[in-house]
Amino acid sequence: MRKIYLIILLSIFTVSITNAQQKQTFAISEGNFLLNGKPVQIHSGEMHYSRIPQPYWRHRLKMMKAMGLNAVATYVFWNYHETAPGVWDFKTGNKNLAEYIKIAQEEGLFVILRPGPYVCAEWEFGGYPWFLQNVPNMVIRGNNKEYLTATKAYFTELYNQVKNLQITKGGPIIMVQGENEFGSYVAQRKDVSLEDHKKYSAAVFQQLKDVGFEVPFFTSDGSWLFEGGALPGALPTANGESDITKLKNVVNQYNNGQGPYMVAEFYPGWLDHWAEPFPTQTPEETVRLTQKYLDNQVSFNYYMVHGGTNFGFTSGANYDKEHDIQPDMTSYDYDAPISEAGWATPKYSALREILKSGETPAVPEKIAVITIPKITLTKVVDLADLKAKITPVINDSPLSFEQLNQGDGYVWYSKRFTQPISGKLELNGLRDYAIVYVNGKKVAELNRYYKKYDCEIDVPFNATLDIVVENMGRINYGSQINANNKGIISPVIINGETITGDWKMYQLPMTTEPNLEAYKNSGKINRPTLYQGTFDLKKTGDTFLDMRDFGKGIVFINGINIGRYWSVGPQQTLYLPGCWLKKGKNNIVIFEQKNETIQKELKSIATPILEDLRPEKGL
Structure with a gap:
């Protein structure tokens, strides 16, 4: 009987959403979610538009619908849209949030919007634009004028994109989240009074209402953190809570003695860090808890139902006392029901069996997969050749990325010594990864994750010290989110002496694919190196680049940065969407930082490698 009741409710939910122009209502009232005045359960999945190529949005949304879900939740990533101070992009490619929401409605899904301004999400800086750190007196996630001025500008721009997509205007947006997991931050930042924390969260919530959002609001926190995170006028939801009695x-x-009850983040898998095991969860575990929620009329949102990929430099890092930071991998597979490449997993099939109804559509066909047996790398160029054409910034001491007005990528720090010096080189302010060279010869690798901040060094007379530094992603979670500068952020010390005077900094943001046409082959072992090659395809399809023979770096395909690789694993492949390939000639450029051997070729394979750990040598 109960299953028939659920099928009827889901049928009402499905039929109601199919007509985009139909006037509908959604409310939180009488202890229930009410769609057009009738109680309904939300069976949602989290899926982020920025982690999926735009041409694949519809396929992934169809996969969700075919799994038996009736809503999609997505964060909005502030830094994805404000590309420079006051410069906004909500239209280009993957940034077209309004189109994503419209497609969701066309596919019969409601939308739950999670605008932050802080989102966490294993995303660069938790969604904040890096340049906020250059604003005088600004305190991220704090009750101060400069920060709240910035959040108001962001919310205003966002609202202008989605205002007509609220259910009150005939769109699919049924709920909007106020802040995000703020209770966790309150618990971490005991140096700030609860009163000030509450003033901040209330101010941000008021801004969401002031710009015009008019659908129901909710908050999202661990069940033991509601005191810091709950907001009057917003439904509290409990992340990761499996104890139904505790949840209710x-x-x-915090909700006037009544529901509805929702787990806004129900984890069917977990996030992944470089140099750490890939966490998994069995289909049986996920099904068991899903059934528990269904039996107890608890709404839920799978975080993630489909993780996708941290393309480019979008991956962030968790703050961790043991490692200082834990950089997030390029793959955001998350062991989710829908894999990184959009495949139905055994977990997906098992969940579909208990979620589907008579209205559930068939599972879409899998996107074609190809392999590329051989990609020949015909050009091998020392990064120093590109550096030679860059005008350096010169300063008495090293400058951070932010001081250089640079967000991502790499900075090459260089210092000429007129007198010899030797002893311990200390880079206690390294953020995050560096290779050290003396007169062009590699001396050491320093690494924030392994807390390796020093090495022995011998700089002879009239020699050059070079330190090539990578930003591995700003902290997205933890108490140190306000300490997110990159590069070298403290004095360089050798043998106890602070090294000052004419530091040269060559900026290599690599926001676009490096053009190597004018360069001759010059790459050498143990030097930062750029590779270029081409390959021809008679047909396109998804594939996975096999990076097991490489050390550390990034890959561009046809001008698109598809993400970072690192030999420590557990990720050893890079997902290459077929929609970014072309019939005929395709171009590849690889920036390889370590270059322990000269590479002549690479290949792609048909399945990803996400569970192959290879600890860094000597660490």
Whole structure:
């Protein structure tokens, strides 16, 4: 009987959304979610538009619908849209949020919007634009004028994109989240009073209302953190809570003694860091908890139902006392029901069996997969050749990325010594990864994750010290989110002496694919090197670049940065969407930082390698 009741409710939910122009209502009232006045359960999945190539949005949304879900939740990434101070992009490619929402509605899904301004999400800086750190007196996630002025500008721009997509205007947006997991931040930042924390969260919530959002609001926190995160006028939801009694008790406590009850982040998998094991969860575990929620009328949102990929420099890093930071991998597979490449996993099939109804569509066909047996790398160029054409910034001491007005990529720090010096080189302010050279010869690799901040060094008379530094992603979670400068952010010390005077900094943001046409082959072992090659295709399809023979770096395909690789794993492949390939000639450029051997070719394979750990040598 109960299953028939659920099928009827889901049928109402499905039929109601199919007509985009139909006047509908959604409310939180009488202890329920009410769609057109009738109680309904939300069966949602989190899926981020920025982590999926735009041509694949519809396929992934169809996969969600075919799994038996009735809503999609997505964060909005502030730094994805404000590309420079006051410069906004909500239209280009993957940034077209309004189109994503419209497609979701066309596919019969409601939308839950999670605008932050802080999102976490294993995303660069938790969604904040890096340049906020250059604003005087600004305190990220704090109750101060400069920060709240910036958040108001962001919310205003966002609202202008989605205002007509709220359910009140005939669109699919049924709920908007106020802030994000703020209770966790309150618990971490005991140096700030609860009163000030509450003033901040209330101010941000008021901004969302002031710009015009008019659908119901909710908050999202661990069930033991509602005191810091709950907001009057917003439904509290409990992330990761499997104890139904505890869930209902804590929601009742902060919601006038009634529901509805929702787990806004139900984890069917977990996030992944470089140099750490790939976490997994069995289909049986996920099904068991899903059934528990269904049996107890608890709404839920799978985080993630489909993770996708941290393309380019979008991956962030968790703050961790043991490692200082834990950089997030390029793959955001998350062991989710829908894999990184959009495949139905055993977990997906098992969940579909308990979620589907008579209205559930068939599972879409899998996007074609190809392999590329051989990609020949015909050009091998020392990064120093590109550096030679860059005008350096010169300063008495090293400058951070932010001081150089640079967000991502790499900075090459260089210092000429007129007198010899030797001893311990200390880079306690390294953010995050560096290779050190003396007169062009590699001396050491320093690494924030392994807390390796020093090495022995011998600089002879009239020699050059070079330090090539990579930003591996700003902290997206933890108390140190306000300490997110990159590069070298403290004095360089050798043998106890602070090294000053005419530091040269060559900026290599690599926001676009390096053009190597004018360069001759010059690459050498143990030097930062750029590779270029071409390959021809008679047909296109998804594939996975096999990076197991390489060390550390990034890959561009036809001008698109598809992400970072690092030999430590567990990720050893890079997902290459077929929609970014072309019939005929395709171009590849690889920036390889370590270059322990000269590479002549690489290949692609048909399945990803995400569970192959290879600890860094000597660490």
